[in-house]
Amino acid sequence: MPDQALLKRLEAAVDAAFNKQVAFLSELTRFPSLRGQEAPLQDWLSRQLADRGYAVDRYTLADIGFDGARGAAPVMDTDYSRAVQLVAARRAKNPGGRSLIIQGHVDVVPAGPAAMWTTPPFEPVVRDGWLYGRGANDMKAGVSAMIFAADALAACGLEPDGDLYLQSVTEEECTGNGALSTLLRGYRAEACLIPEPTGNALTRAHVGVIWFRLKVMGIPVHVARSETGTNAIVAAYKLIEALQAHTREENLRAKSHPRFGALKDPIKFNPGVIRGGDWGSSTPAWCEVDCRIGLLPGDDLAGRRAAIEQVVRQAAAGDEFLANNPPAVEWNGFMADGFVQEEGSAAEAVLAAAHAQVFGEKMAERCSTGVNDTRFYGLYYDMPALCYGPKGEGSHAFDERSDLANVKQTTLAMAAFIADWCGVREVSR
Ligand SMILES: [Zn+2]
Numbered sequence: 001m002p003d004q005a006l007l008k009r010l011e012a013a014v015d016a017a018f019n020k021q022v023a024f025l026s027e028l029t030r031f032p033s034l035r036g037q038e039a040p041l042q043d044w045l046s047r048q049l050a051d052r053g054y055a056v057d058r059y060t061l062a063d064i065g066f067d068g069a070r071g072a073a074p075v076m077d078t079d080y081s082r083a084v085q086l087v088a089a090r091r092a093k094n095p096g097g098r099s100l101i102i103q104g105h106v107d108v109v110p111a112g113p114a115a116m117w118t119t120p121p122f123e124p125v126v127r128d129g130w131l132y133g134r135g136a137n138d139m140k141a142g143v144s145a146m147i148f149a150a151d152a153l154a155a156c157g158l159e160p161d162g163d164l165y166l167q168s169v170t171e172e173e174c175t176g177n178g179a180l181s182t183l184l185r186g187y188r189a190e191a192c193l194i195p196e197p198t199g200n201a202l203t204r205a206h207v208g209v210i211w212f213r214l215k216v217m218g219i220p221v222h223v224a225r226s227e228t229g230t231n232a233i234v235a236a237y238k239l240i241e242a243l244q245a246h247t248r249e250e251n252l253r254a255k256s257h258p259r260f261g262a263l264k265d266p267i268k269f270n271p272g273v274i275r276g277g278d279w280g281s282s283t284p285a286w287c288e289v290d291c292r293i294g295l296l297p298g299d300d301l302a303g304r305r306a307a308i309e310q311v312v313r314q315a316a317a318g319d320e321f322l323a324n325n326p327p328a329v330e331w332n333g334f335m336a337d338g339f340v341q342e343e344g345s346a347a348e349a350v351l352a353a354a355h356a357q358v359f360g361e362k363m364a365e366r367c368s369t370g371v372n373d374t375r376f377y378g379l380y381y382d383m384p385a386l387c388y389g390p391k392g393e394g395s396h397a398f399d400e401r402s403d404l405a406n407v408k409q410t411t412l413a414m415a416a417f418i419a420d421w422c423g424v425r426e427v428s429r
Helices: 006-018 018-032 041-051 136-155 177-184 232-254 300-315 320-324 346-359 373-382 406-424
Strands: 055-060 084-090 099-105 125-127 128-132 158-162 164-169 193-194 203-208 208-217 269-276 286-295 329-330 363-370 385-388 401-403 424-426
Touching: 006 018, 006 136, 006 406, 018 041, 018 128, 018 136, 018 406, 041 055, 041 084, 041 136, 041 164, 084 177, 084 363, 099 136, 099 177, 099 406, 125 406, 128 406, 136 158, 136 164, 136 401, 136 406, 158 406, 164 177, 177 373, 193 373, 203 346, 203 373, 203 385, 208 232, 208 300, 232 286, 232 300, 232 320, 286 300, 300 320, 300 329, 346 385, 346 406, 373 385, 401 406
Parallel strands: 099 164, 099 193, 193 385, 203 363
Antiparallel strands: 055 084, 084 164, 125 128, 128 401, 158 424, 208 286, 208 329, 269 286
């Protein structure tokens, strides 16, 4: 770990720049970087990083061939020529230390009804030490931390003694193809840190996620003549119920999982969006339901996919409308494996030491029932992948907020981690 004197220098640098960091985080949060709308943020961020002296590689997902790539997810409902990704490199001249990728995602999930927010989701405000706004916590606070952690080294007249890559990706909330694209483009390092808002715990394991769309379609009639079982919306509910029953079985199976057995119902099924019908007095001819379901680390994706199709087929066979109008299942996003970052990596030891030094306590760990991008590094590219970052609340919910005092400490812990993992040397002026 960095010696006490170096830590003090880094702490003074993080402190001195913290007002600037809060303004930076507010600026980031002000961008409504919903899926397909991240480019203005990425353009702004690339200028910020270029001004700091990074070599910036900015490209779109349309530039990347995903065909056959392990971990690539199906793409629907979006235009990849607008999906801008960003890799900012600070390459060491004659590296004596280890290389590091720090990666954050800047895509955010929809804010939902604005009336449910105390203040508008894309007008960030600070109240009582919290910064409020959609994406403030998940995970723009982490993105600000990675940039200002590296800034702290520079402010101390130091530079990493190994290559440092700061990456800002999109698609984390729906496919993971942004993170994957950086690997397909060739970026590698000896470790990867993803500062998702974990409340300063290390994510030991995360579930996988599959996205799918149920499509029900049949013949519409006037509601006065409709028989039971000829309504696409009602029929779609049958499929939802069958998938809920399937999820209960999956959670029984999860009880024997070495990492998730202790958690109550780690497999979550979520029918997240429903659309259907055209008119209040017409029997709906169509209904679509966008769904998300988890799977366990070690599960086979193809097997889980087949199980979903089987559940839908069976439910359809028992329903008059669906038996005559077989529903379709479309894969419309996440096709993500679960992942366990096994104990014992050197990178984890360095992070744990940095955490302990800053927070004065042992780094906790968590098993997450949501997915994150570390899987690409750990599962497919054999790199230690640490998911660890600041504290906040309300991700994917209303009044999302990030704890600023904690963001400051986390930024320092990340600076200490970079200094120790990459090593540092004095900048020769
Ligand atoms: Zn996130």
